[in-house]
Amino acid sequence: MQLSYVEGMERLVLVVQQLATARTLEAVMVIVRSAARELSGADGATFVLRDDDHCHYADEEAIGPLWKGKRFPLHTCISGWAMLHREPVVIANIYADPRIPHDAYRPTFVKSLAMTPIRRIDPVGAIGTYWATQYTPTPEQLRLLQGLADAVSVALENVDLLANLERRVEERTAQLQMINDELESFSSAVSHDLRAPLRAIDAFTAQLAEDHGEALGSVGLAVLKRVHGATSRMQALVEDLLALSKASRGVLARDQVDLAALAREILGELQRADPQREVQVVIAPDLRVDGDPRLLRAVLDNLLGNAWKFTRKRPRGRIEVGHGADDCVFVRDNGAGFDPTYQDKLFRPFQRLHSSTEFEGTGIGLATVHRIIHRHGGRIWAESAPGEGATFSFTLDG
Ligand SMILES: Nc1ncnc2c1ncn2[C@@H]1O[C@H](COP(=O)(O)OP(=O)(O)O)[C@@H](O)[C@H]1O
Numbered sequence: 001m002q003l004s005y006v007e008g009m010e011r012l013v014l015v016v017q018q019l020a021t022a023r024t025l026e027a028v029m030v031i032v033r034s035a036a037r038e039l040s041g042a043d044g045a046t047f048v049l050r051d052d053d054h055c056h057y058a059d060e061e062a063i064g065p066l067w068k069g070k071r072f073p074l075h076t077c078i079s080g081w082a083m084l085h086r087e088p089v090v091i092a093n094i095y096a097d098p099r100i101p102h103d104a105y106r107p108t109f110v111k112s113l114a115m116t117p118i119r120r121i122d123p124v125g126a127i128g129t130y131w132a133t134q135y136t137p138t139p140e141q142l143r144l145l146q147g148l149a150d151a152v153s154v155a156l157e158n159v160d161l162l163a164n165l166e167r168r169v170e171e172r173t174a175q176l177q178m179i180n181d182e183l184e185s186f187s188s189a190v191s192h193d194l195r196a197p198l199r200a201i202d203a204f205t206a207q208l209a210e211d212h213g214e215a216l217g218s219v220g221l222a223v224l225k226r227v228h229g230a231t232s233r234m235q236a237l238v239e240d241l242l243a244l245s246k247a248s249r250g251v252l253a254r255d256q257v258d259l260a261a262l263a264r265e266i267l268g269e270l271q272r273a274d275p276q277r278e279v280q281v282v283i284a285p286d287l288r289v290d291g292d293p294r295l296l297r298a299v300l301d302n303l304l305g306n307a308w309k310f311t312r313k314r315p316r317g318r319i320e321v322g323h324g325a326d327d328c329v330f331v332r333d334n335g336a337g338f339d340p341t342y343q344d345k346l347f348r349p350f351q352r353l354h355s356s357t358e359f360e361g362t363g364i365g366l367a368t369v370h371r372i373i374h375r376h377g378g379r380i381w382a383e384s385a386p387g388e389g390a391t392f393s394f395t396l397d398g
């Protein structure tokens with residue numbers, strides 16, 4: 001079907017818009033092969049890419065097979081000629097033209113052709129159009145083809161830029177991942193190695209107090225007590241850092257986990273360790289989720305441990321574990337609460353909103369929880385007001 005020049009221009013505008021959104025070479029080729037045929041009214045079109053000193057017939061759309069997938073040396077084919085001479089070629093009778101490799105054309109339907117280089121100053125390819133009967137394309141058709149080729153050169157540059165950009169992002173991500181892994185295994189190794197000397201300090205100070213308590217006197221014993229306190233805090237820190245690093249490493253197991261049963265168990269342990277506390281516990285009967293059982297236990301250990309800790313000053317504490325909207329699970333308490341302005345900070349390591357004289361801690365628990373939830377493809381958030389208790393909710397998608 002032959003388009004009028006105005007119809008051709010309208011079609012070209014659409015094609016240019018399509019090309020502007022093409023993100024891959026394949027997408028560009030799909031657009032070009034049919035547009036080239038339509039704009040020129042040809043019986044076939046090829047999309048040729050320059051590949052060093054070869055022409056690569058990358059794609060085609062035609063009434064019969066042409067050379068899709070084949071490569072020819074630049075100086076033996078007409079697309080190579082158009083690229084090397086940086087100008088379009090029109091050949092009404094291909095068998096009368098010595099630039100044409102006649103053997104390559106004999107098996108095809110082609111009698112006439114027009115070849116338009118892509119990117120005039122330094123061609124990166126060409127658009128071929130072919131007719132089964134002798135035909136000379138009109139100047140309008142040639143202008144439309146040139147318009148198409150110009151749009152294609154921009155589209156190819158976009159594709160190239162995007163591919164480069166994506167490659168750079170991938171490289172950076174891989175680098176960051178590597179640095180992250182190194183840091184992770186470093187902190188894990190350090191934490192590990194700190195355990196033994198800490199145990200030794202603790203054991204020797206205990207021995208000192210026991211065997212030489214009288215000689216040390218009350219002042220000396222008080223100093224030893226502070227050594228013991230500091231060692232315990234460091235031990236807690238080391239254990240928490242190890243837990244954080246374990247939360248980030250290793251493959252994620254997927255199992256059905258009943259968070260309700262887990263919560264009952266953990267709160268039972270907390271109550272046994274702190275028998276004089278009076279805490280009302282409300283747990284939904286059934287909270288089944290899919291996830292890594294060991295890591296989900298760490299999540300509840302931390303959230304319930306916090307709820308237990310921050311309700312300490314309430315004469316009657318209350319801790320609730322249940323199902324919220326949108327399939328989320330929440331842990332709610334009526335404890336000290338916190339200023340919600342800083343709630344994003346909570347999930348970062350070492351960030352605490354309460355002083356350690358008021359509530360002891362390392363500030364690593366919620367960072368661990370955050371990592372675990374994210375590794376599951378979920379989300380965690382907190383709601384609170386000072387003195388009003390706190391609610392931590394999370395989802396586990398993916
Ligand atoms: N249930 C809660 N109620 C009030 N504040 C909380 C609660 N859970 C966490 N927070 C706040 O978030 C901070 C970080 O929590 P976390 O990482 O578990 O550290 P830690 O428990 O060692 O202090 C806490 O120090 C506290 O300020």
Ligand SMILES: [Mg+2]
Nearest residue numbers: 306361365366
């Ligand atoms: Mg905590």
